[in-house]
Amino acid sequence: MDTAIFSPSSLFHDEDDEGKDVEEANLNQLQNYEERTHTFAGVVLTIREFSFHQFNANLLWPGTFAFCEWLSQNRSLIEGQRILELGSGTGALAIFIRRFFGVDITTSDFDDEEVEENIAYNCKANEVKVLPHVRHTWVETFPVLEPDWDLIIATDILLYVKQYPNLIKTLSFLLKNYKQRNIKSEVTESSQHRRILTASGEELQLQQPVFLMSWRRRLGGEESLFFSGCEDAGLVTTHIGSRVYCISSRRET
Template identity: 60%
Template sequence: MDIALFSPSSLFANDDDSSSGEENTETQQSFVERKHQFPGMELIVREFSFHQLNANLLWPGTFAFAEWLVQNRPLIEGRHCIELGSGTGALAIFLRRLCNLDITTSDYNDQEIEENIAYNCRVNGIAPALPHIKHTWSDSFPNRDPDWDLIIASDILLYVKQYPNLIKTLSFLLTSYKPKENESQPRPKDEPTGQSFSLPRPSFLMSWRRRIGKEDESLFFTGCEDAGLEVKHLGSRVYCIKPRETTTNGNQIVNS
């Protein structure tokens, strides 16, 4: 995977940092624990002092996405969810504590990431730890019959060269979706939520707050559309991506 040419910590504005500033540096400075304020709760998050895959810090977009999810809570309640690019696991931990969301974390095939997410689960009162899947984008997915009806991610479009790999994984999860076997009744594709929109099953809900060139950013959305996925901007830089609808004869519907 490409390595960023800048320090992730430099992206945090000093006057707009969601961290309380309290730090507890562990032996040999390998980790730093910070208290982070999420909507309605405080989480203790252990972050790597450095990680070559940028899984070490919470990006600012995580907090903005958390606020959006709280404001649109009916959309996610009762969903079976997986998070791509979980990093520290903070967003998934927040959602489990917020509404007992059935959520699985996932990230690059790296043991340190998995162990750190498990640690963060424990210190925030989640035991056993959330289910976790080690997966490198575009590799064969460990679960060949994915049953997650909601996929979420925050600020995962940093590496432009990884877009084709990310889209390949995303397409698999969306187009190979099978409902959980223990569901007594099939859930409708769209459910009324009292919101001005609803999330289909399955769908990918993504918040993207990082700033890169618009030409680079558009490569991801164009790549999704080329792969047969439909992209909808929900506002506040939150996007819903789902399989493109098909007609009864199997042809894709082309939206005008």
């Protein structure tokens, strides 16, 4: 296990210049990186991760690998879609999708320059054109007033229970304010209404827009608060299988 970097000076207010220099040195030390090679559904990527970052956008978690494998087996859900990833972290999932499927994908994470710069670094390291990025902290108003992403994705983003209401607010906005692009004949009915079998064996029709999330971490049941919160917000949650969940806006029948 890596040793946590801890600065005792951070516990006290010190106006001494020497104390400030020590604090700056510690902050610089915290911004070290680790660069590792990972395999995602047969695609090898080199990903630079933060050794430490205040927003925790520094780790590749189990859901990323599992979701890449699941998507590779269900590519019809991805092809031809315009995609937004929430909580992109290192950008590994988005880079994999761009490499594997060649689709239009946008990354998004905290309103933080270092996170955005690291995603751009990882794009270049894997010979992918730097992906468009939206800086957005969930509690804030979403910066794109008319979202036109057909598919929203994420992996392992339910770690912070206190952020569930803010995440649900963001999802509700993206799903309920979707503005379909002016698309001509190249988009067929089958591409707008995709079908998949759920974990219970029932056929589910995915009508744009939808949110697909892979959740592999266990919190002891707290994640149920997220799903019940989605229901209260007028969203419908379906377990598709392999711990992949589909969330969409409740539509009038």
